[in-house]
Amino acid sequence: MYKYDSYDQAMVDTRVEEFRDQTRRRLEGKLSEEQFRPLRLMNGLYLQLHAYMLRVAIPYGTLNSAQMHALADIAEKYDRGYGHFTTRQNIQYNWIKLEEAPDLLADLAKVEMHAIQTSGNCIRNISSDHFAGVAADELIDPRPYAELLRQWSSFHPEFSFLPRKFKIAVIAAEKDRAAMKLHDIGIQIVERNGEIGAAFYVGGGMGRTPMIAPCIREFVPLDQLVTYAEACLRVYNRYGRRDTKYKARIKILVHELGAEEYTRQVEEEFTHLLEQGVEPPLAELERIKPYFADPAFETGLPTEIDRSDPDFALWVDTNTHPHKAPGYVSAVISLKPVGGIPGDASTEQMHLMAELSKEYSFDESRVTHTQNIVLPHVKIADLHALWTRLDAAGLGSPNLDTIEDIIACPGLDYCSLANARSIPIAQQISERFAKKGRTQELGELKLKISGCINACGHHHAGHIGILGVDKKGVENYQLLLGGSEAEDTALAKITGRGFDEEGIVNAVETVTDIYLDQREEGERFLDTYRRIGMEPFKEALYGE
Amino acid sequence: MKILTGNDLKSGAVVWWDGTGWSLYVDEAVDVGDRADEIIAREQSARRVNSAYSLDAERDDKGVRPAHIKDRVRALGPTVRPDLTLKPKDPEAMDWVI
Amino acid sequence: MANEVSETDFGTSPDDVQFRFRDDEVADHAQVTVDSFLEQTNAVAVRIEPGDDARDLLPFLDRLQLVEVNFPVFGDGRGYSSARVLREAGYTGELRAVGDIGIDQLAYLRRCGFDAFAPEAALDEEDAQAAFARWDNVYQHAADARRPIPELRHE
Numbered sequence: 001m002y003k004y005d006s007y008d009q010a011m012v013d014t015r016v017e018e019f020r021d022q023t024r025r026r027l028e029g030k031l032s033e034e035q036f037r038p039l040r041l042m043n044g045l046y047l048q049l050h051a052y053m054l055r056v057a058i059p060y061g062t063l064n065s066a067q068m069h070a071l072a073d074i075a076e077k078y079d080r081g082y083g084h085f086t087t088r089q090n091i092q093y094n095w096i097k098l099e100e101a102p103d104l105l106a107d108l109a110k111v112e113m114h115a116i117q118t119s120g121n122c123i124r125n126i127s128s129d130h131f132a133g134v135a136a137d138e139l140i141d142p143r144p145y146a147e148l149l150r151q152w153s154s155f156h157p158e159f160s161f162l163p164r165k166f167k168i169a170v171i172a173a174e175k176d177r178a179a180m181k182l183h184d185i186g187i188q189i190v191e192r193n194g195e196i197g198a199a200f201y202v203g204g205g206m207g208r209t210p211m212i213a214p215c216i217r218e219f220v221p222l223d224q225l226v227t228y229a230e231a232c233l234r235v236y237n238r239y240g241r242r243d244t245k246y247k248a249r250i251k252i253l254v255h256e257l258g259a260e261e262y263t264r265q266v267e268e269e270f271t272h273l274l275e276q277g278v279e280p281p282l283a284e285l286e287r288i289k290p291y292f293a294d295p296a297f298e299t300g301l302p303t304e305i306d307r308s309d310p311d312f313a314l315w316v317d318t319n320t321h322p323h324k325a326p327g328y329v330s331a332v333i334s335l336k337p338v339g340g341i342p343g344d345a346s347t348e349q350m351h352l353m354a355e356l357s358k359e360y361s362f363d364e365s366r367v368t369h370t371q372n373i374v375l376p377h378v379k380i381a382d383l384h385a386l387w388t389r390l391d392a393a394g395l396g397s398p399n400l401d402t403i404e405d406i407i408a409c410p411g412l413d414y415c416s417l418a419n420a421r422s423i424p425i426a427q428q429i430s431e432r433f434a435k436k437g438r439t440q441e442l443g444e445l446k447l448k449i450s451g452c453i454n455a456c457g458h459h460h461a462g463h464i465g466i467l468g469v470d471k472k473g474v475e476n477y478q479l480l481l482g483g484s485e486a487e488d489t490a491l492a493k494i495t496g497r498g499f500d501e502e503g504i505v506n507a508v509e510t511v512t513d514i515y516l517d518q519r520e521e522g523e524r525f526l527d528t529y530r531r532i533g534m535e536p537f538k539e540a541l542y543g544e
Numbered sequence: 545m546k547i548l549t550g551n552d553l554k555s556g557a558v559v560w561w562d563g564t565g566w567s568l569y570v571d572e573a574v575d576v577g578d579r580a581d582e583i584i585a586r587e588q589s590a591r592r593v594n595s596a597y598s599l600d601a602e603r604d605d606k607g608v609r610p611a612h613i614k615d616r617v618r619a620l621g622p623t624v625r626p627d628l629t630l631k632p633k634d635p636e637a638m639d640w641v642i
Numbered sequence: 643m644a645n646e647v648s649e650t651d652f653g654t655s656p657d658d659v660q661f662r663f664r665d666d667e668v669a670d671h672a673q674v675t676v677d678s679f680l681e682q683t684n685a686v687a688v689r690i691e692p693g694d695d696a697r698d699l700l701p702f703l704d705r706l707q708l709v710e711v712n713f714p715v716f717g718d719g720r721g722y723s724s725a726r727v728l729r730e731a732g733y734t735g736e737l738r739a740v741g742d743i744g745i746d747q748l749a750y751l752r753r754c755g756f757d758a759f760a761p762e763a764a765l766d767e768e769d770a771q772a773a774f775a776r777w778d779n780v781y782q783h784a785a786d787a788r789r790p791i792p793e794l795r796h797e
Contacts, residue, residue, distance in 0.1 A: 005795070008791075033595060035716075038716075051551070121717070151791065152781060158754055159719070161716070226782075272730070280782075280792035413623055414622055416614075421624075
C-alpha cells in the first residue's frame, strides 16, 4: 500500500489548516454561504437533507486496517455510529457538525486520509478496480498510475473551477470492474509491442444524459500520461459549457464537438504541453510502484475447500474471486444484508472488518464501486474461520452480484437532490427475493437504484435499473432494462410508464419471471434481455 | 400556512422558525405570512441559520405538516432509520411522513 | 458591452490593485477588449473576459504590458487557463486578476501566473497573506517556477 512521505503528509496537514481557516471565516461571517459552499464542497462537505454530510476519499479504494479503524472511530466520535460506502469508493458520514469538521479532518490526516476534492467542480477521487494487483486477469497493477494522478490532480491550480465535476477511473484488465467507460476520463493501462501505456476514454458519464466514453487515444506512453490528462482537462476547462450546469460535463462537450474534433484539440494542446515539461519524472512512477508490491505470499498452500457446510459453500461460490497466487482468493464482504441499507456499515462492523483484514488479508481491504468490501488476499485455508466471524456479525450474506446485491443511492432519506426514496425499494426487493428463495436461481443480476436523475445509483447501467421521480409530490419509479457497466458497457432503456412503491417491486418480479421462463442454458438476465429484446418484458408489465 | 426551515449553521441540524427562534420540532413552526424574506435575511445575516427557505404547510390536530414529502422527511429524519429520527419510539411517525 | 464604455475608464486602475508581486512600475494604461485590441496596433493593455481566447493575443505578446483577466464570478475558471496559456507562450508583463476574487482563489491564481490582484471587494490583508504563503510545496507544474514534489523527491 502507498505510504505518505513527509511531503504528502505536509500537504494533507496544510489542507486541514486551510479548511480550519475557511470554517473560521465562515463562522465569523467573513464568508457568505455562497462563497463558502464551493470551498466546503471541495473538501467533501455537503449540506444535505438533515445535516452536513462529509465524503471521505479512499483513493483507488484501498485501505489498511489502521485506516478502517479510524473510519470506525470517526463514525463513533463525530457521527451517529455508522458510515455509508459509496459507488466511487468513498465513505460518507451523514451527521457531521460544521464546527467539528476540521478536527475530524485532522483525525483523518493522522492515518494518511483526507476529504480533498471529494466534491466540487474539480478532479475527484481517482477510482480503480477493486481487485487491482490481485486479479488473475490483470495486465499490471493500475494503482501506481492512479496514485500518480491523485498527486497531479490534488490542488491543481488550473482545474479547481472546472465547468463541472470530473471523475477519473484507472483499470488494467480487459474485464472492467470500475465502470471505466462511464467516467469523464477512463484510463485503461495496456500493452503494445511489449511496452506499457494508457488508452484514454473521454466523455462518458451517467446523470441526466448518459454517455459511453469513446476511446480518443489507444496508446499514450507512460512518460506522457499526466501531460495527456492535462491536455484533456485544459480543452474542457476552456470550452466546456458554462451556460447551464446540466450541459457542463465533458461528455456534452465531446458530444457537441464530436469525438474527432475534441481529440484534435487535445492532441494540439498535448503537443504544446509536451514542450512545457509538465510531466512528473518517470522515476516518480518507479518510486510509487514498490508500495503496491505483492505481500509475502506463502507457497505450497492447500487449494482444497471443505464444502461440507452448505451455507459456507454457498458463500464461497458467490463471494470469492480468483487470486493470482495459488492458495489464495479475494473474499468479498457483502454490505447488502437482506432488508438492510446498501453500503452502510456500523462502527462495530468497520472495526471487525479492520481486524479481519489484519488477521487474514495482509492488513488490506478494498472498497468496491458496488458498495461492498474486499479482503483481497485470503488463504483458502482461512476462509471458513473468516466466514464464521463475518456471519456472526451480519456480514456473511452470500449474495454478491445477485439481485440482493443492489446499488442504491441514499435517496430522499438523506439527499437534498433526491425526488424519491431509494433505500426502501432496495430493502423490499431483497426481502421479496430472499423470502421466495429465488436469489441464487436468478444468478448474476445487477440491480441499481437512483432516487433522482443524477444517477448516483447507476440506474442507467443496471441489468435492471430503477429511477425514482417526483410525480406531483408522490414518489414514482421508472423501470429500465439492459444496462451494463462492465466491459460490455450499455445504457439501459426505460420500459414505459412508472410504478408506485409496491408496483415497482412487483414489476421487478415480473421481469425476472420472464427471464426465468425464457432463458437458455447459461444465460444471465442481461443475455436473455439482449437476445429477446424489450417487447416480451413490456408485454408482461403493461399487457395490452 | 407558510413556515420557514433551514439548518443550524454550526451543527447543521434541521430547524424551524417558531416565532422567536429556531426549533428542532416542526410542530413548533409558526405561520410567517408574508414576512418570510425579511426573517430569512435577518437570521442568515446573523448566522443563526443556513440555507433557509419558506414552504407551504398545514396544521392539523396532530401538528404541522409540510406540504411536500421532502420537507416531511426533513421534519422527521431518515425513514429507513427510525432510531435516528426525532420520534424513535413513535411507530406511527412514519405514516405521517409518507 | 465594451463599446458602451469609453476606453479611458475601461478596466481597473493601478489604485484598484491590492496585491502586486512585481517590481516594475504599475502599468497605467487604459485597457481594451480583446476584439478592440486585435483591431488596433497601438494598445499595450488588454482585458480578457472568460469567453475570449487568450491565444488570439499570442502574436502580440512583445508589445503587451498589461493583461487583465476578468472573473465576473469566481466559479468560472476559464481565466486560470487563459493565464497559463499566456505565460507558457512567454508573456512576461503584468497579469492582473480582477473581479470576483476571494481569499481562497489567491494561491491558485498565483500559480497560474497572475502577479497582480484587483479584487472587486478588498480582501482582509492578513487572511490574504496567509493564503499566499500557505503551501510550502505543490504537486504539479504550473506557470510559476515552483518545482513540484515529484521532482523534489528525485533530486
